[in-house]
Amino acid sequence: MPPIPRPLALLAELTYRCPLKCPYCSNPLELARYRHELDTATWQRVLAEAAALGVIQVHFSGGEPLVRRDLAELVQHARQLDLYSNLSTGATLADPATLERLKEAGLDALQISLLDARPDGNDWLTGAASFDKKRVAVENAKHLGFPVTLNVVLHRHNLDRIEEIIDLACRWDVDRLELAHVQYTGWAFRNRAALLPTREQVERAAEAVVQARRRLSERPAILHVLPDYFQQYPKACLHGWGRVFLTVAPDGAVLPCQTAREIPGLVFPNVREASLESIWFDAPVFQRFRGTDWMPEPCRSCERREIDFGGCRCQAFLLTGDPAATDPVCHLSPLHPVVERALVEPPREAAALQFRVITHSS
């Protein structure tokens, strides 16, 4: 076995609380089960342990990380540890004073989500009047000198407006525009039939991005992540399980991937009980799909096994019931027809979308 590489990036999910209700949220479906959040001192210890373990970048995320009053303090701690810090926010709570505190704390980069180029489309999907708040937050962030990435998740209901989205990113003068299609796990899997675009939509949008890149030369830089359901090969999920990334969830659980709780039978260690170093190198859950030994055919003998690492484990479980199966997005998977069938299913009306809610189980 080759030596276990050290991680490069930590996803710090500070909270699952959020004022928005996006129907493709990557948080777990059973949000109410994870209400006991780590305190400031524990997060500071986690950041220090991450830096010592080799982490270079920390992505502060959520939920909405701005609901945490200690966010600037944590950013400052990350800066002192010489970590590169990113913040992913819905920005509805990003008032000028908050942004200024984050700037002073040494935040390196800011990613602001937007759901549609049109205010009504955006506000419908977030379940709140958020468009204008996002616009003002982008303005304020730029004024403070933050590099701003606008993050737009693509699906059936906004994909035809991709030109409008690109135009808006130009008007708002953001540094980067990230156009990433919905990943169908968690809330998005539940809403798949209402979110999945048609192949024609996907191809037209991809062409629009190519045209825009030609027209715009450099600003904003456009990153376009294609939807894996329409690809021949699966995405290189996490760049390999337990290889580059780790996630610490709001309750302190350490996950190889932020949606790994979807896979039943995995036991997640907690930073309250063990060090990040011992978890990364020794916890069975990190060993479970690490490297290539766990792979079934056709992955095991595939020349792409260290390019896409067998694809996404959560997706393999959701689509086949077996988390160790080849990601069925791959055209070489014997179970690939489950993806093809999803693509020809009649779409469900937008009215059928189930928005993110916190349900209290007994």
Add this chain to the structure above:
Amino acid sequence: MSSAIRRPVLVPHARYRWDKLRQQHQLVFPEGILVLNEPGAAIVQRCDGRPLAELLVALGEQFPDANLGEDVQGFLERLARKGLLRDATDS
């Protein structure tokens, strides 16, 4: 489109750091990390909008045995293509 870069400056989301654990020079940006060699690190740390000629002089002092002129321009253009560097004369 790529005329020579005259006043190279890193974009605000690109940050140079020395990685003690890995003993590496790195340029870090939101999606990734670029590992730099010694001359690369020396160049990147001086991409602050000063004229290229000045940068080359400083570099010549640090690496007297190397002839870095054309390599530097190529390196800067590669960084610019990755969106990590721009020409301060453009704005």
